C-alpha cells in the first residue's frame with residue numbers, strides 16, 4: 001500500500017513572517033485531521049527554510065527544498081548543497097521542477113546529478129517530469145515524460161529507488177488554472193509506473209509514490225486522488241492558503 005504524500009511548493013512567495021505563520025497554520029490544522037494517514041511536506045524558499053524548520057519541529061509535517069546543487073561544497077556561488085539542506089532540517093528536495101527546466105534552463109543531465117546528490121546526502125528527491133502544451137498537442141507526452149524519467153533516474157540502483165518520489169506535472173497545468181482531467185493524469189501516471197516496472201521491477205514500481213501537480217485545488221483533488229495511480233499531490237498556488245492546502249490533504 002502506497003501512503004499518500006502531499007507537498008506544498010511555495011515557490012518564490014512568502015516572507016519571514018508569513019512563511020512561519022503558514023507553516024504553523026499547516027501544522028495545527030493538518031495534524032488534527034490527517035493523523036498518520038498522509039505524509040505532508042512544505043517547501044519554502046531557501047531563505048526561510050530555517051525559521052520554517054523551527055515552526056515544524058516536533059510536528060509530523062516535513063520540510064523540503066525547492067532545489068539542490070550536486071556538488072558537496074566549494075566555489076559554487078549561489079548554490080546550496082545536500083549537507084546544508086540536511087543541516088537545516090530538510091527531508092525532501094525537489095529536482096527538476098518545470099520552472100527550473102523551462103525558466104532557468106536545467107537539463108536532464110543536471111537534474112540526474114541532483115537526484116543522485118540528494119540521495120547521497122540523505123535526502124529524498126522529488127523528481128518532477130511533465131510535457132509542454134506544444135508537446136501534448138503534438139502527441140509527444142509519453143515520449144517526453146519517458147525521456148525525463150529515464151534520464152532523471154539514470155544510474156540509480158534498485159536500492160536507491162525507494163528514496164524517490166515522482167511528480168507528474170504537465171507544464172500547461174501549472175499555475176494556469178487548467179488541470180489535467182483525472183483520466184489524463186491516470187494515463188500518464190500508469191505509463192510512469194509501467195516504465196519504472198521495466199527499469200526496475202513490478203514490486204518497486206508498485207511501491208513508488210507518484211504525485212500529480214498542476215492547479216490542484218480543494219475542488220479537484222478528490223477526483224484526481226480516486227485514480228489508481230495518483231498517490232498524492234505537489235501543490236503550488238493552493239499551498240499558500242492553509243485552508244486550501246489542508247482541504248487537499250484531507251482529500252488525499
Ligand code: PGA
Nearest residue numbers: 174175214215235236237
Ligand atoms: P500550481 O503549481 O499548483 O500553482 O499549478 C504546481 C507546481 O508547480 O508544483
